[in-house]
Amino acid sequence: MMQKIKTKLCQMAGLFMIIVLAHSPSKAQTEIDGIMMAKNNYCSGIMYNYSSWDQYWEGTLKRNNLNLGTVSTSMLAYMGxxxxxxxxNVLFGLPYIKTKATAGTLSGMSGLQDLSLWxxxxxxxxxxxxSTLSFYTIGGVSLPVSDYTPDFLPMSIGLRSKTISLRGMVDYQYGSWFTTASxxxxxxxxxxxxxxxxxxxxxxNTNEVAMPDASSINVRAGYRTGRMIAEAVWNKWTTLGGFDITRNNxxxxxNRMNASMLxxxxxxxxxxxxxxxxxxxGNITLSGRNMGQASTIGGGAFYIIDFSPKKKKEKTSTTDKK
Amino acid sequence: MKKLLTICLLATTILVQMSCSKNVPNTTDDAPMLAPTKTDIDAGIWKPILLTGPTEFPVAAPAAVSSVGYIAELNEVKGYQRDLTAEQEAAIKYWGAGGVLRWNELMRELVAKYNLPPYQNPDGTYPFPSANNPFAYPLFPFANPPYAARAYAYISAAQYDALVAAWHYKKLYNRPAPYKTDANIKPRLPQSDLPSYPSEDAVLAGVTAEMMKLFFPGEIAFIQKKAEEQMMSKLMAGTATRSDIEAGEALGRLVAQKFITRGRADRAGAAAGNATDWALLETQTIARGEIPWISKETPKRPPMLPLFGRVRPFLFDETVTPTLRPAAPPSTSSEQMKKETAEIYDLVNNTNAERIRITHLWADGIATATPPGHWGAIADADFINQKFSEVRWARNMALLNMSMMDAAIVCWDTKFFYFNPRPSQLNPAIKTITGLPNFPSYISGHSTFSAAAATILSHIVPSRAQAYDAMAREASISRMYGGIHYRSDCEKGLETGNKVGAYAVTRAKTDGAD
Structure with a gap:
């Protein structure tokens, strides 16, 4: 029964929110929910996000910058x-990103950013x-797919670092209410x-930059049925090392880029x-370090195609051992 | 399940590979130990920059190598050599690549650290750093390109003069290296026939540490630590004794005083000008019928060092500065200027990855060692291969850095004589791919610095002349790609830089070292 609900709901959580947030830790978050696609089903779609900030943390000092004004990031991503x-499940995401500042002379940048696979x-x-209890592990890689520069922050579209990530996750559902932590x-x-x-x-004296690793904690809770999901999400991104932006740099x-978002x-x-x-x-940034205090809104549409050779009902009956 | 295992295996392989990525070595970490092809034993007769002659500051004759005192000094060396720590070995290796090289790198580090424009006051004015209170915000100095060019030039020139004096006394007293006198001392660095009294490393340590009082007063303690490390590393390497080092350090500090005295009176201290000066620049330009430069920063920041053009140059008399100033740029209301502005608009709006790469390779903006520091790094990389003696390395670096300081003087004189607006001022639709410098457009500083550097470096390492010229041109055009300079700024900048560099070449041909 649970499987069928999950199949119907193409849950591309679509929280590319960290990308959009000051284009720093570019980790797409689609893999981060307690839902699996059923065998041979392919869900894909387009997601648009708009994120902006006019306050940022220079180290721990919160400030504005009259020579940047409001810095915005638009993102259009294809995900599957x-x-x-x-x-x-195998998942991927590929965003196109465009940045802009409303004040000062710095030019915005745009381009395909990083391909993520999980x-x-x-x-x-x-x-x-x-109630249902489930555990997950998610392994991911991300690779830059264009020759964008990471050396023009905050206008750069990403950090251009190849990454490998490993996530552990637990999901608990009671009736139509659920909570997920990872x-x-x-x-x-x-x-x-x-x-x-x-x-x-x-x-x-080198052109190579050692990047500190990072960690992320994600907690979400809400209402989930075969028809709809409504959830609140809290996410905390922590860079494990790095340095603070010096005064007016x-x-x-x-940099040590941290952010917690709701x-x-x-x-x-x-x-x-x-x-x-x-x-x-939609989300807002509660606290941060060396990042913009971004607010983000977004939307998207997703569609499921069933590639099963047999009827779904037969398949479900064979795989459902609960 | 099998697929999963394959993926896990793949992930592990990549993981192991990426775990090595936290170690990012510097390109000169493993530079070869300096083993000069020539000792340049006669460098004591080379023409100094400020010293009246190599004997202006006397260095007393050293004790004989057979004396009791000297034998005690040798025992000190042996004592250190008995058990060197890993840290001491690392210091020997670090400084063994060359004292001039390492001090150049340290100076570039300080410039990059201090190259940050001050944040505005609450009332929209800007604070100025104070040399007497370097630790208060804004930190002293704001090591912007003219400041950096001047600091590099003074420090290199002082190092050169101090080494010329040292070489004179080395030849005069001819005291051999400790390992030549005592077979029980094992040199940890390449052997040399260069006499060891006074120690060239201690001369460099002393002169550079002393120069910090003028240029980076907030870093005296940091540099003193480095100076002591350099001197002790030579003792531990068995290439100098206590008296070689003490004589060298004292000589270095005395020579530095001469440069500090010049520096305090070269008018750089007044280069920031005041509100009256800034307003005058604007009204004079309007009176000539031209659009004056206006700061594009918010709040409007006073222009960077508008009176730097009056600073006393090293390579020519200050009365020569205005004669090197190029003719006026196209009028701000001319068709030519419209065409040049449109060209920059097109370049920025049709930029591509290669142009962005070139822009950022040469940007050398805030928190960097500035263009003169970039050229210093280019020179050092080539000088490593040339196996220059310390005195020749210092001489070549002094020629390079004096060229770039004088290029800054002529360039700033030109910028504030014409006070020409940037492309983004004439057409606010021009967005920039690098930071927009806060001073007038004509002529391009990058172009002037780069051409001056390429001209003198081509004389020093002729086999690299074509490469230097190509780099100077790329640095120049990078400013058009970045959207911050017109073509005429760059072309006239290159021409002017070449003229300044030619003065250094003339000096090089007659200073006795060629």
Whole structure:
């Protein structure tokens, strides 16, 4: 029964929110919910996000910048999720990003950013009466797909670091109410700049920048049925190292970028068209360090295609062992 | 399940590979130990910059190598050599690559650290750093390009003069290196026939530490630590004794005083000007019928060092400065200026990855070692391969850095004589791909610095002349790609830089070192 609900709801949580937030820790978040696509189902769609800030943290000092005004990031992403099996999904996301500042002379930048790929595995799922408990592990990689520069923050569209991430997640559902908690560790590869030296807390005579790793904690809770999801999301991104922006300096790719955000996600599975769902989201930044205090709104549409050779009902009956 | 295992295996492989990525070495970490092809034993007769001659500051004759005192000094060296720590070995290796090289790198580090424009006051004015209170915000100095060019020039020139004097006494007293006198001392660095009294490393340590009092007063303690590390590393390496070092350090500090005295009187201290000066620049330009430069920053920031053009140059008399100033740029109301502005608009709006790369390679903006520091790094990378002696390395670096300081003087004189607006001022639709410098457009500082550097470097390392010229041109055009300079700024900047560099070449041909 649970499987069927999940199949219908194309849950691309669509929280590319960290990307949009000051284009720093560019980790898409689609893999981060307690829902699996059923075997041979492919859900994909387009997501648009608009994020902006006029206050940012220079180290821990909150300030504005009259020579930037409001810095905005628009993101259009294509995302997909394929059910290899009911317990193993492969997901990806590819965003196009455009930045702009309303004041000063700095030019906005635009381009394809990083391709993210995840493998999501649900090793355990068990029902206890009205409730269901499930565990997940999610492994991900991300790779820059264009030659954008990471050395023009805050106008750069990303940090250009290859990453590997590993997430552990637990989901608990009681009737139509649920809560999900997860934690990630992100290993970040060094970044290559176009220049041959740079200053962090010392001068580096090289074009390569060592990137501190990062971690993220994500907690979400809300209402979830086969027809719709409404949830609140709290996310905390922590860079494990890096340095603070010095007084009146520009941000740098290996800064200690931290942020905690609170947001809501809404998804609705249309009655008229089977497999089509609409999503909307919004979030605000509660606290941060070396990042903009961004607010984000977004929306998208997703569609499920069933590639099963057999009828769904037969498949469900064979895979549902609960 | 099998697929999962494959993925896990793949992930582990990439993981192991990426775990190495936290270590990012500097390009000169493993620079070879300096083993000069020539000792330049006669460098004591090379023409100094400020010293009246190599004997202006006397260095007393050293004790004989057979004396009791000297034997005690050798025992000190042996004592250190008995058990060197890893840290001490690392210091020997670090300084062994070359004292001039390492001090150049340290100076670039300080410039990058201090190259930050002050944040505005609540009333919209801007605070100025104070040399007497370097630790209060805004930190002293704001090491912007003219400031940096001047600091590099003074420090390199002082190092050169101090080493010329040191070489004179080395030849005069001819005291051999400790390992030549005592076979029990094992040199940890390449052997050399260069006499060791006074120690060239201690001369460099002393002269540079002393110069900090003028240029980076907030870093005296940091630099003193480095100076002591350099001197002790030579003792531990068995290439100098206590008296070699003490004589060298004292000589270095005396020579530095001469440069500090010049620096305090070269008018750089008054280069920031005042509100009256800034207003006058504007009204004079309007009176000539031209659109004056206006700061594009909010709040409007006073222009960077508008009176720097009056600073006393090293390579020519200050009366020569205005004669090197190029003719006026196209009038701000001319068709030519409209065409040039449109060209920059097109370049920025049709930019591509390669132009962005070139813009950022040469940007050398805030928190960097500035264009003169970039050229210093280019020079050092080539000088490593040339295996120059310390005195020759210092001489070549002094020629390079004096060229760039004098280029800054001529360039700033030109900028504030014409007070020409930037492309983004004439057409606010021009957005920039690098930071917009807060001073007038004509002529391009990058172009002037780069051409001056390429001209003198081509004389020093002729085999690299084509490469230097190509780099100077790329640095120049990068400012058009960035949207912050017109073509005429860049072309006239290159021409003017070449003229300044030619003065350095003339000096190089007659200073006795060629």
């Amino acid at each position: 999720n394929y059910g290899v099996s009911d317990k193993l 493998v999501k595995w649900m090793p355990y799922e068990k029902e206890f009466g009205k 934690a990630t560790y992100v290993i970040r590869d060094k970044v290559t700049l176009d220049r041959e030296s740079y200053y962090t807390t010392q001068l580096h 520009m941000p740098f790719v290996s 947001g809501i996600n809404l998804k609705y599975n249309l009655k008229g068209v089977d497999g089509l769902s609409l999503i909307a989201n």
